[in-house]
Amino acid sequence: MTPTEAIPLLIVVLLMISIGGSDVQEMSVTFQGDHDIESLADVHVVAGGATTVPENATVDGNVYVIGGTTDIDGTVDGDVTLLAGNLSVNDGATVTGTLQTYSGSATVSSDASVGQISQFEPPTRSSSPAQRVVGFLLRFLVLGAFGWWLVERHPLVIENVGAAITEHALVNAVVGSLGATTLLVLFVYMAFTLILLPVAIVGLIVEFFIVLYGQAVFGYLIGTRLPIERDGVATLAGIAAFLLVLELLGFVPYLGGIAQLVVAVVGFGAVLNTYFGLQRFEPVTISRGT
């Protein structure tokens, strides 16, 4: 595992711990060597080496595995989460909470007692049509409400971002991809300091919001081309059409994903370039000669 690969996993664990309400300051981490754990402060992360909960031991807390090998022979009074590496819950072992597996290799003995076993399934296209319709409607409701509010209350703002998208797509794509990537790396490294973890979480949420903002503006742009008089209704229809197109693009291998990414970065750049729509984006003017 390279540091570049390990750092994001540690960040994910930090985020999960924060969201789960545990105390990050109480976290202990194993990076190398062989260890027997007899007690836990609150949370333990296995990042490397070999860690064992011995047969007669009962540890109170949650265990996260992101690398190395973990053997549970005794009792874990809490949850066990596997993100990478190897996990074995052996004969006679007990996990009172949930054994959540995202990735890596997990072996659970039939003679072990586990409160609940949960295997993370990444969302796939094969999920039920009902689930997908509900997901689509949820996204439509959020974006639609936001788009409607912008068009009805701040039409100039959404018009500015829309103009940036239509008139300077390439510039927005460049600024969007540079801005989104650098901010993402910045927030990840901020999270790693622990002190700035809340700032990093807020930053990531804001980045996500900017992507949604861009999507709403794409919907607005489609709406302006529809034969509907009322701006708000046209925007709603446009957003529905835009989301539908995004869904359909998902079915096209490779190119569909690239197109979705391009749309996201163009929208991101347009929002940044217009200061969230507060100012019309005008590139510098270069004289064509004397």
Next chain:
Amino acid sequence: MELSTHVRERRWVTVAGYGLFVALMVAGYYYNITFVQLGLIDLGTRLVGMSETAVSMWMAALALVTLVVAAATGMTMDRRGWSTNLRTKLRLLFGVVCVQFALTVVAPMIRTVPAFGAWIIFASIGLGVGFPVSFSLAIDLVPVPDRGYVAAGITAIAYFLANAIPLSWSVDVFSQLMVAAMAPGLLVLGVLSFTSFNRLDAILDTLGTQHETYGTGRFCYGDPIQTRSLAFAVPVVLMFGVFFIDSLGFLRIIDTPSLLLSSWQSTDLSTRLFIAVAHVIGAVMAGVIYANYSLSRVFLWTFALFALTHVMYTSDLRFAALFPTIAGQEASPLNPALYAIAVSFYTTLNFALWPDLSTPETIGTHSAIGIGVAGWLATFSSTALALYFQAVDLTLLSHLNVVQALSLLLLFGLAVGLYARRMIELARENGGASG
């Protein structure tokens, strides 16, 4: 882009000018980043048997002599009116390429230190004359609005070729490739410089008068930028900073086998292609930003990218030092890819900036001082500092930590400088605070 207008209106001579400039600059820059920067190290250490420190000192001397020759050439060009005479510039360039061709042929045969030293002096003269001459061709061949895109094209092609073609960093290999590539180029330059027939004369006459339209650079409208002015000195200092950071960091990275063999010298073609594509993406991004934003924004992005790159490099090293079991021996290709984007960014800026800070009367001097001070003096200084670091046995992490600190300082300094400038502007506009 203006180019599309020229194509639509069938101005093929102007379009050919773009092609000629890109071809000349790609060839020159490829020669510089492969043969001069990498081939010389191999020549000095392997064939002549010098220590790496001695070779680095000779390379620092090359940088210094190149700076002096470039400054003298640039000023002479402007004073004698050569800057506005296309034929003269092509003839000078032909002479430079002849010298470089001969030097490239004889390089693998050099075995003694005096011969190596003489080679360095002649190469410096060639480079010193070549830089201001080739950069000054921009006023004849590239319309002002397209300079960012053309610079991006040159950077993208040169770096893509340098990274995607799997050559070993050996002077023999570089020499064979360069001789094969330079021979037809020499022929074309010879024809352009010395032959005369109606069609060719008409083409060169058209291109030769284009400086009347495109000669005044983007930042020279209104008040032309003087050589002894802050408007010229600030970009020179900032570019010096960029070149210095890049050179200081890269000198150590290429001296670290684990970093080098997992990136620029990887045996895995996909890794090298990944870096080559990163260079292209970085160049395109820089071209778009250069053409659409103010100069300060381009510099801000450049420094931000370098700061980010070195933060990532040093973070990885710190992490690996703390947790060696997790870090293992592998290195991620993401860091060199980000480095490639940052390098392409400032290289694109370098190709477009000096002609845009000049008029036909100052192009020789400005490009010579710009590239000489920012490029060659920075290389000289960074090589000297890298040698000092080597002498005091500075660790890789400490070395890159200095580079990271410098890049963060430049980023912060530029941001503060821009903010302070705005404050001064506001104070002058309002004559003090306003309500």
